[in-house]
Amino acid sequence: MTYLPKPKLHHPSLQRNAVGFTRRDYEGAISTLCAGCGHDSISAAIIQACWELEIQPHRVAKISGIGCSSKTPTYFLSASHGFNAVHGRMPSVVTGANLANRDLLYLGVSGDGDSASIGIGQFVHAIRRGVDMVYIVENNGVYGLTKGQFSATADQGSKSKKGAINTDAPVDMVGMALQLGASFVARSFSGDKAQLVPILKAAMSHRGAAFIDVMSPCVAFNNHPGSTRSYDHVREHNHALGRMDFIAPRAAITIDYPPGEVRAVRQHDGSTLLLRKLPEDYAVADRVGAMNYLHACQARGEIVTGLLYVDPAADDLHAHLDTVGTPLNKLGENELCPGRDALEKINASLR
Amino acid sequence: MKSIQATNDFVVKFANVNGSGSASANELFAKCILRMGVPVSPRNIFPSNIQGLPTWYEVRVSEAGWLGRRGGYDLLVAMNPQTWDADVAGLAAGGYLFYDNSKPLPAAKFRDDITVIGVPLTDLANRNWREPRQRQLFKNIMYLGALSVLLGIERDVVVGLIGEQYKSKPALLEPNVHALDLGREHAQTKLAPIGLKIERRDAVGGRIFVDGNSATALGMVYGGATVCAWYPITPSSSVAEAFQKYCAKFRVDPQTGQHRYAIVQAEDEIASIGMVTGAGWNGARAFTATSGPGISLMNEIIGLAYFAEIPVTLVNVQRGGPSTGMPTRTQQSDVAFCAHASHGDTRHVLLFPQDPHECFEFAAAALDLADRLQTPVFLLSDLDIGMNQRLCEPFAWDAERRYDRGKVLTAEQLEAGVPFGRYRDVDGDGIPYRTYPGTHPARGSFFTRGTSKNADARYSERGEDYIENMQRLQRKLDTAKALLPQPVLEPAGQAARCGVIHFGSTAPAMGEAIAHLQAQGLHLDALRVRGYPFAEAVRDFIDAHERVFVVEQNRDGQLRSLLIEQFEIDPARLVAILHYDGTPITARFIVRAIGERIGVAQAAPAPGAQVAVA
Numbered sequence: 001m002t003y004l005p006k007p008k009l010h011h012p013s014l015q016r017n018a019v020g021f022t023r024r025d026y027e028g029a030i031s032t033l034c035a036g037c038g039h040d041s042i043s044a045a046i047i048q049a050c051w052e053l054e055i056q057p058h059r060v061a062k063i064s065g066i067g068c069s070s071k072t073p074t075y076f077l078s079a080s081h082g083f084n085a086v087h088g089r090m091p092s093v094v095t096g097a098n099l100a101n102r103d104l105l106y107l108g109v110s111g112d113g114d115s116a117s118i119g120i121g122q123f124v125h126a127i128r129r130g131v132d133m134v135y136i137v138e139n140n141g142v143y144g145l146t147k148g149q150f151s152a153t154a155d156q157g158s159k160s161k162k163g164a165i166n167t168d169a170p171v172d173m174v175g176m177a178l179q180l181g182a183s184f185v186a187r188s189f190s191g192d193k194a195q196l197v198p199i200l201k202a203a204m205s206h207r208g209a210a211f212i213d214v215m216s217p218c219v220a221f222n223n224h225p226g227s228t229r230s231y232d233h234v235r236e237h238n239h240a241l242g243r244m245d246f247i248a249p250r251a252a253i254t255i256d257y258p259p260g261e262v263r264a265v266r267q268h269d270g271s272t273l274l275l276r277k278l279p280e281d282y283a284v285a286d287r288v289g290a291m292n293y294l295h296a297c298q299a300r301g302e303i304v305t306g307l308l309y310v311d312p313a314a315d316d317l318h319a320h321l322d323t324v325g326t327p328l329n330k331l332g333e334n335e336l337c338p339g340r341d342a343l344e345k346i347n348a349s350l351r
Numbered sequence: 352m353k354s355i356q357a358t359n360d361f362v363v364k365f366a367n368v369n370g371s372g373s374a375s376a377n378e379l380f381a382k383c384i385l386r387m388g389v390p391v392s393p394r395n396i397f398p399s400n401i402q403g404l405p406t407w408y409e410v411r412v413s414e415a416g417w418l419g420r421r422g423g424y425d426l427l428v429a430m431n432p433q434t435w436d437a438d439v440a441g442l443a444a445g446g447y448l449f450y451d452n453s454k455p456l457p458a459a460k461f462r463d464d465i466t467v468i469g470v471p472l473t474d475l476a477n478r479n480w481r482e483p484r485q486r487q488l489f490k491n492i493m494y495l496g497a498l499s500v501l502l503g504i505e506r507d508v509v510v511g512l513i514g515e516q517y518k519s520k521p522a523l524l525e526p527n528v529h530a531l532d533l534g535r536e537h538a539q540t541k542l543a544p545i546g547l548k549i550e551r552r553d554a555v556g557g558r559i560f561v562d563g564n565s566a567t568a569l570g571m572v573y574g575g576a577t578v579c580a581w582y583p584i585t586p587s588s589s590v591a592e593a594f595q596k597y598c599a600k601f602r603v604d605p606q607t608g609q610h611r612y613a614i615v616q617a618e619d620e621i622a623s624i625g626m627v628t629g630a631g632w633n634g635a636r637a638f639t640a641t642s643g644p645g646i647s648l649m650n651e652i653i654g655l656a657y658f659a660e661i662p663v664t665l666v667n668v669q670r671g672g673p674s675t676g677m678p679t680r681t682q683q684s685d686v687a688f689c690a691h692a693s694h695g696d697t698r699h700v701l702l703f704p705q706d707p708h709e710c711f712e713f714a715a716a717a718l719d720l721a722d723r724l725q726t727p728v729f730l731l732s733d734l735d736i737g738m739n740q741r742l743c744e745p746f747a748w749d750a751e752r753r754y755d756r757g758k759v760l761t762a763e764q765l766e767a768g769v770p771f772g773r774y775r776d777v778d779g780d781g782i783p784y785r786t787y788p789g790t791h792p793a794r795g796s797f798f799t800r801g802t803s804k805n806a807d808a809r810y811s812e813r814g815e816d817y818i819e820n821m822q823r824l825q826r827k828l829d830t831a832k833a834l835l836p837q838p839v840l841e842p843a844g845q846a847a848r849c850g851v852i853h854f855g856s857t858a859p860a861m862g863e864a865i866a867h868l869q870a871q872g873l874h875l876d877a878l879r880v881r882g883y884p885f886a887e888a889v890r891d892f893i894d895a896h897e898r899v900f901v902v903e904q905n906r907d908g909q910l911r912s913l914l915i916e917q918f919e920i921d922p923a924r925l926v927a928i929l930h931y932d933g934t935p936i937t938a939r940f941i942v943r944a945i946g947e948r949i950g951v952a953q954a955a956p957a958p959g960a961q962v963a964v965a
Contacts, residue, residue, distance in 0.1 A: 056792055058789055058790070058792050061789070063629070073798075078796065079792070080788070081786075081788035081789070081797065082797075082799065083798075084798065084799065084800040084801070084802070085625070085652075086651050086652060089625045089651075092622040092624075092625025093625050093626070095615065095622075095625070095626045095629060096628060096629025096630035096633070096635075097630060097632060097788070098629070099577075099578045099613040099615070099626070100629070100635030100637070101634065101787075101788070103789070104633075121619065121622070122618070122621075122622055124618075125618040125622060317615075318613075321610060322608075322609050323609060323611075323612070323613050324604050325607075325609070328577035328578060328612070328613060328635045329633055329787060331575075331611055332575075332754070333754055336572075337572075337748075338572065338573065339748070340749075340750045342601065343747075343748050346746065347557075347559050347745040347746055350561045350745075351385075351555075351557070351558075351560065
């Protein structure tokens with residue numbers, strides 16, 4: 001956290017991507033979150049992912065609910081339209097926005113309070129409808145803005161900063177997303193940018209509901225011994241499920257790993273996910289296998305991170321509704337209004 | 352005994368069992384009378400269930416064209432033993448009881464001041480059909496046949512309508528006509544004529560016969576709505592269902608077969624309004640349809656849409672509240688609630704259609720207004736309009752009409768350097784400019800939030816910024832007054848000291864009441880309010896009268912409260928006339944209530960059928 005505004009002028013030598021933007025063009029306002037907050041690392045990863053993906057910033061809509069995590073869209077992609085909606089209702093707002101214009105990239109940013117408690121119903125239904133979006137939960141197990149209450153993802157037995165023990169069982173959003181039919185499910189850690197950036201890029205390139213649960217420690221209220229969301233705890237219990245490289249469409253794929261160690265998954269947009277160091281019997285397109293693996297890790301007290309599941313051929317809500325290719329917000333009278341003659345026929349049928 | 356003698360002016364009540372297939376036969380009955388050129392207004396009276404419980408269908412026949420509920424009934428078609436006693440007790444003295452006399456009923460079940468007409472419908476059905484469902488369904492058509500003879504409805508008219516109904520299923524035509532003729536033959540050979548008659552007139556004209564919810568849905572199609580998010584709730588579900596039906600007909604790309612619309616049945620009303628808000632933010636015309644309980648759930652996001660200035664269109668087909676209230680009964684009891692929905696200082700645009708014609712017109716207008724004003728717009732219909740077919744003026748659409756998408760800056764304008772600040776009041780009307788997401792690579796982006804902000808949409812907790820924004824919102828709602836459908840003045844024939852203000856589904860009963868009061872020498876100017884915030888003409892109307900009655904269908908005089916609030920009027924000058932038992936308001940009620948307050952109650956007998964000596 002800094003109160004010094006960043007200079008608007010960029011150094012002319014800054015590298016530009018294929019669509020003519022520097023990395024700085026993907027930044028947002030100065031974060032007002034606490035120094036060391038995991039959420040700021042996630043914002044940095046989003047900036048990095050968008051720059052590397054060569055996305056035009058104005059073709060992104062960033063939408064959030066309420067909470068620390070939901071404040072973050074202000075801190076990245078300032079050239080994108082943003083919408084800080086109400087608590088727990090980001091999924092429905094994204095659903096409507098997506099229906100209005102299928103051509104934008106939708107980043108839904110939420111937290112564990114926003115999505116696992118008040119908004120769990122909307123999380124459930126946006127995922128099961130297959131809304132084409134990247135659904136990011138910045139998961140710290142605690143309510144930060146209201147100063148340290150447990151959230152619904154806090155582990156049973158974990159300790160609050162004030163010493164209270166959480167007695168409720170946790171909501172596991174990754175398990176739920178798998179069960180609900182999300183076509184891309186990953187978990188990552190805000191402290192592991194090397195893992196998070198390719199996951200974000202893969203999710204942004206995915207068509208359908210892409211869900212990413214990001215462990216994002218709260219330095220103010222949930223980073224102490226006894227917490228299961230502290231930097232130390234997550235690092236110690238992180239079970240990385242292989243590594244993934246994201247290869248953009250049309251980019252040359254060079255594999256310098258021994259044969260058999262890499263598996264390639266090609267997504268509908270032509271991008272390729274190179275998965276390595278996966279357990280031999282792990283199939284990333286096997287939903288049931290992913291659920292079993294997740295639960296087995298959980299039973300061992302491990303936090304599994306990485307890409308757990310992807311259906312590269314998934315479709316989305318627009319496909320289910322069979323909507324036209326033109327964004328609905330671009331249709332005019334000619335396409336929408338049946339006209340006066342049709343109305344006369346309707347009138348005649350009602351006499 | 353004096354039997355009622357009336358031509359083209361009486362009420363028929365059908366008492367049926369829900370799910371028995373009576374609805375289509377009853378509707379056929381109403382349409383037959385319309386085809387004979389005589390206006391009717393039918394009303395469904397039904398409880399909240401699907402099968403087995405009582406349901407009523409009340410048809411008012413009125414050559415004079417009064418379409419409000421009259422109250423009382425002159426002919427009872429008693430097909431439900433469960434409600435027999437109360438149904439028979441409610442029949443007007445001198446009225447007619449039509450029933451299925453296949454099984455004998457004790458004499459105590461009848462009254463001696465009514466004419467009893469028995470037809471062995473069950474026996475006839477059992478003799479002619481084997482399938483239980485057929486027996487049930489054709490029983491309905493048989494009573495229609497018998498009634499057509501008793502009332503003088505032409506056979507050709509009924510057969511013609513049956514033919515239209517089964518145009519796509521010709522196999523069903525013949526058995527239906529057969530059932531009709533069985534009923535007719537029985538009546539012709541076994542029944543005596545009665546004093547109620549339908550005579551052919553030319554009093555219907557070019558009017559159409561349609562329910563308000565279908566009309567609203569069609570208005571949304573014409574008005575360019577592309578996104579509909581909804582959650583099932585009586586009495587509004589048929590809005591979304593009709594929208595689906597009309598979209599399937601009119602909004603399919605002829606080349607690809609793909610849809611120019613998106614309809615989502617959401618998980619609840621909160622999600623419905625969230626989706627509509629997201630779509631409106633992103634430049635699509637979007638609406639939701641619900642009823643009072645749904646509006647309750649939507650409150651937080653309604654406030655967000657108001658404060659963030661996002662076009663949102665809501666259809667509220669009102670029913671009785673609070674809580675689950677009376678789900679299948681009508682009221683106008685969400686008026687004050689919708690006017691100020693959500694926390695904080697809010698004020699919303701409301702539209703009050705009087706019938707399906709205006710449901711169509713106002714639905715399309717609501718989409719324009721929401722875009723123009725960048726705010727939630729409520730179409731406040733009710734069950735009486737929404738779920739009943741009503742005779743009304745045909746739908747109208749100007750072929751030259753273009754959608755008003757409001758103040759939206761284009762990529763070209765942004766590129767040309769048109770200055771943009773999301774919440775600046777550039778034109779002095781309180782309405783700011785907006786941009787759709789994704790418009791321009793470098794200009795026009797802004798952050799939308801429900802928290803306080805400055806005119807350039809940057810987060811700000813400065814009191815000055817907040818006040819400036821809130822006052823601009825107020826100016827915007829002032830601007831709305833002139834854009835909304837203006838009130839309709841119905842002046843009395845001569846100078847009147849008293850006036851009456853009414854709105855929505857009260858209109859047909861009001862017109863009839865005024866005619867009756869006028870016949871008794873009491874002249875009232877009437878003003879039908881069609882939008883909120885109220886136009887200045889409403890204040891002028893109140894100022895021009897000593898006393899103004901405000902007639903509405905709720906307990907608290909909600910429109911009256913809004914009038915007092917907006918115009919800071921002495922409450923004593925606005926007299927509340929309130930009807931809220933869940934049935935549609937009647938002219939009889941209004942005449943009595945206004946008459947009592949003016950002291951001419953004795954001079955105003957209840958309007959209705961002419962009772963004559965048989």
